[in-house]
Amino acid sequence: MTKTQIEAFTQLAIALPIDTIQAFCQRWQIAELSVFGSILRDDFDVNSDVDFLYVLKPNTRWSWRDLLQAEAELAQLLDRKVDLVGKISIEQSRNWLRKRNILSSTKVVYDTTNRGET
Numbered sequence: 001m002t003k004t005q006i007e008a009f010t011q012l013a014i015a016l017p018i019d020t021i022q023a024f025c026q027r028w029q030i031a032e033l034s035v036f037g038s039i040l041r042d043d044f045d046v047n048s049d050v051d052f053l054y055v056l057k058p059n060t061r062w063s064w065r066d067l068l069q070a071e072a073e074l075a076q077l078l079d080r081k082v083d084l085v086g087k088i089s090i091e092q093s094r095n096w097l098r099k100r101n102i103l104s105s106t107k108v109v110y111d112t113t114n115r116g117e118t
Helices: 003-010 018-027 064-078 087-091 096-103
Strands: 030-036 050-056 082-086 107-111
Touching: 018 030, 018 064, 018 107, 050 087, 064 082, 082 087, 087 096
Parallel strands: 050 082
Antiparallel strands: 030 050, 030 107
């Protein structure tokens, strides 16, 4: 874990268990996992969900069922509703405002790509 990734964990509205997140990402073949949305803002509260962007490792494919299972597992690990969104779907979105807002405000919490923070 890089210094940047550790700092990202300390700047979140809730604590994310580093070891648990790493094991989850390894199990699901996730190369990069980032958070975005209210978890990074002052309006995050007990009813807020946690929004995640994911990038799969090369040659890894998920079915819809895989996505739903991964999302359910992550929600159980965090004891909170989560949304898992593929980073590529945001990057390819025609909604430029949504794309800009999400991609400009993410914090990487797991990264094996060596690209660093988004």
